[in-house]
Amino acid sequence: MIKKISSFVEVYKSLIKIPTISSENKALDHSNKNFIDLLSNYFSDLNFSIKNYQISYTNKFNMLASIGSGTGGILLSGHSDTVDFDEKKWTKDPFTLTETNDRFYGLGTVDMKGFFAFILDVISSINIKKIIKPIYILATANEETDMSGARHFIKSTDIKPDCIIIGEPTSLKLINAHKGHVSYSIEVIGNTGHSSNPDYGVNSIEIMYHVIQALLLLKKHLKQKYRHQDFSIPYPTMNLASIHGGNAINRICSSCVLNFEIRPIPGLTLTQIEILIEEKLAFIKKKWSDNRIFIKKLFFSVPAYECSHQDNITKTIAKLCQLNRTTVNYCTEAPFLKTIAPTLILGPGSIEQAHQPDEYLEKFFIQPTKNIIGKLIHKFCY
Numbered sequence: 001m002i003k004k005i006s007s008f009v010e011v012y013k014s015l016i017k018i019p020t021i022s023s024e025n026k027a028l029d030h031s032n033k034n035f036i037d038l039l040s041n042y043f044s045d046l047n048f049s050i051k052n053y054q055i056s057y058t059n060k061f062n063m064l065a066s067i068g069s070g071t072g073g074i075l076l077s078g079h080s081d082t083v084d085f086d087e088k089k090w091t092k093d094p095f096t097l098t099e100t101n102d103r104f105y106g107l108g109t110v111d112m113k114g115f116f117a118f119i120l121d122v123i124s125s126i127n128i129k130k131i132i133k134p135i136y137i138l139a140t141a142n143e144e145t146d147m148s149g150a151r152h153f154i155k156s157t158d159i160k161p162d163c164i165i166i167g168e169p170t171s172l173k174l175i176n177a178h179k180g181h182v183s184y185s186i187e188v189i190g191n192t193g194h195s196s197n198p199d200y201g202v203n204s205i206e207i208m209y210h211v212i213q214a215l216l217l218l219k220k221h222l223k224q225k226y227r228h229q230d231f232s233i234p235y236p237t238m239n240l241a242s243i244h245g246g247n248a249i250n251r252i253c254s255s256c257v258l259n260f261e262i263r264p265i266p267g268l269t270l271t272q273i274e275i276l277i278e279e280k281l282a283f284i285k286k287k288w289s290d291n292r293i294f295i296k297k298l299f300f301s302v303p304a305y306e307c308s309h310q311d312n313i314t315k316t317i318a319k320l321c322q323l324n325r326t327t328v329n330y331c332t333e334a335p336f337l338k339t340i341a342p343t344l345i346l347g348p349g350s351i352e353q354a355h356q357p358d359e360y361l362e363k364f365f366i367q368p369t370k371n372i373i374g375k376l377i378h379k380f381c382y
């Protein structure tokens, strides 16, 4: 046995206490440095080596803790940040771990700072001196915004574990695939003029009408051409989300903007989507040769992800933990981490509580989660 750190609840409490909100709104965005420092100290007390990386041009950090040498082993991964919270809707202090109704309440209890309390508890109770393959623990920054922590990590590391587990709240279901997400804005620029003579100008709403027709054809094409039976909606979806144009009833509309999103299934890449959009809009662009149609990506896109169920790692973990694999509709860091090693998503708590006021972890997840983490470490590192 190595040094036993504080109790599970004490550690859990200390992790929830430190705000690590990531937000596009700069006024709400927090550095995660204090959290990463605390986590680093915990793992350092358990004889792990610590490497912390600052994400360029930010006050955000990733932590990689490792113990053991050689190749293979396991990487247990989680994001260190949380979303913002609505003060009016929370009935409890988001930064105080509150134990009541057989639940632990607090921001990040399930999504997902709590996962590190589980890892620390399991590791401090096993004989770590006997491991023959490395254990890696990764805490990333900015998962809730641009996933820059995971993007940065895969570029900066040379580790090659046998498998990666992301402890997002899957209700302890084994997730081996999810859809991706990409969103675009299309602006059509016309020429304004008095509406009494339509020939004075170029009406951007009329051009947008053709753009929407082309996009709806693409939507149909995606539904017909791509299929993945593991998803409840087994094809890529498109949502036309908002449209704005025009400002006066007697003026020819000079600008019209449409925002839309596509959620690809595994097998449809972000590059393919871009090519398909260009193809579908080509005839409109050709007709209006004077550059009237401008497309730009909104936000940061996440590719679809799959760790095939034929993959040995998926089979091994499903059998070891006696779990059936399934898919989810939310995005994670898996498509990035998967470039290093086969990656699966498996963690305590329900996604239903993530990003919600009074986020909580049901206590019945505690023992099964510790058992699963223990089994995984034994399987891949002993």
Ligand SMILES: [Zn+2]
Pocket: 079, 111, 112, 143, 168, 169
């Ligand atoms: Zn999460």
